[in-house]
Amino acid sequence: MTARILVVDDVEPNVRLLEAKLTLEYYEVLTAMDGATALEIASAERPDIILLDVMMPGMDGFETCRRLKADPVTRHIPVVLVTALDGREDKIKGLGVGADDFVTKPIDDVILFARVKSLVRLKAVMDELREREESGRRLGVDADGAGRLRGSGGRVLIVDDNTLQSEKMVTHLAGEHRPVVEADPAAALVAAGGPIDLMIVNVSSSGFDGLRFVAQARSSEASRKTPILAVVDPADRPRLLKALELGVNDILPRPVDSEELMARARTQIKRKRYADFLKEKLDYSLEMAVTDALTGLHNRRYMAGQLQAMVGRAGQGGDSVAVLVMDIDHFKAVNDSFGHDAGDEVLREFAVRLATNVRAIDLPCRFGGEEFVVVMPGASLEAAARVADRIRRDIEGQPFPIMGGAEGLTITVSVGVAASVPGDTPEGLLKRADEGVYEAKAHGRNQVIARAA
Secondary structure: OOOEEEEEOOOHHHHHHHHHHHHHOOOEEEEEOOHHHHHHHHHHHOOOEEEEEOOOOOOOHHHHHHHHHHOOOOOOOOEEEEEOOOOHHHHHHHHHOOOOEEEEOOOOHHHHHHHHHHHHHHHHHHHHHHHHHHHHHHOOOOOHHHHHOOOOOOEEEEEOOOHHHHHHHHHHHOOOOEEEEEOOHHHHHHHHOOOOOEEEEEOOOOOOOHHHHHHHHHHOOOOOOOOEEEEEOOOOHHHHHHHHHHOOOEEEEOOOOHHHHHHHHHHHHHHHHHHHHHHHHHHHHHHHHHEOOOOOOEOHHHHHHHHHHHHHHHHOOOOOEEEEEEEEOOHHHHHHHHOHHHHHHHHHHHHHHHHOOOOOOOEEEEEEOOEEEEEEEOOOHHHHHHHHHHHHHHHHHOOEEEHHHOEEEOOOEEEEEEEOOOOOOHHHHHHHHHHHHHHHHHOOOOOEEEOOO
16 A cells, blocks of 8 residues: 655755655655645645654644644644654653654664554545545535544553553543453453444453454454554564554553553544544435435435336336325415414424325435425335325324414325336326326315326
């Protein structure tokens, strides 16, 4: 998997060395010699990863990273801080401003490329989620709430049979999160299928194969997208690299530092919540795209797609399809006399009665205004007409409550019915049913007219 990488360092030989190494691995490399230029390039070019030196004059790597993560245009780009300072405070400070990881000078090529590949996979997922978010915005769904998400209060599953180590992690995490420990990997896999925000796995465990557990978690649909923080001895390079290859999201070196544990857990949980937020917004936007907000029935767009498919199957020898087109009688008078709020109450009650009088396989929809359509797969003209008359009788049978139940209105409906014939089109089918509505209106309303082809 290739990627575009922005290398930022004020020392030109360092830039050229990294550029050469990355180019040999077929990465596309962009370069910047200071933080301000890096911000401009990141905003304009949208690289997949930024390798950012910490020690730069003027705007250092910490401030550059903070600004990158504060900008909605660049906050999703993974940032790896490159530093000769391997001190605890520098790591914590970097994670606090949003850095995704650290590599230290002199750079270990194997570790660097493993980390880059891991972050490229993450970036690809986040790009897909952002595209979905943008689709939601085009449909009128607000997604700004993502900026208010926090990395605290997470449900953390610690998979570790080292009692002393796991107890220390629980102690450190308990003030901000909800940690639980599971020493049995089989039981942990079951628990991982629940509502978990983060898994912390001791892949260096002597009592079970931590790498196998990671592989099993990543192959399970229930836990595939749950972030995994792998606890590993940094000197055990093969195990560390294998953990990254299997899909862990981050590495927590042993012995576990409490501040680094908190910072990395907070980062992973916040990222998961952002991904969950985007998915929920996508689901909501898709639902709104096919659902009428007032009545809860499917809308005209959804109905058109379903009817097209059903008529197509009928034309190829499949079951016929019937449609009912309904128009509420004298609906304008309701709005004029009682107001649009009362009209909305009538439409909602009409939708309830309509939905309760059709078959489970039928598709009741709001076509627009006071007009409704029911698509009835496999129904004949006669069967559809019987259902239409049942709906008509239920509509006129009981007054419609309005004004919160203070008033009741007698409502009637005119219905046109049509069933598909060979060579039919969705437009032709709907037109025949609509002609039935006009005929019912012309003959006094509150009637069902079935129109044969």
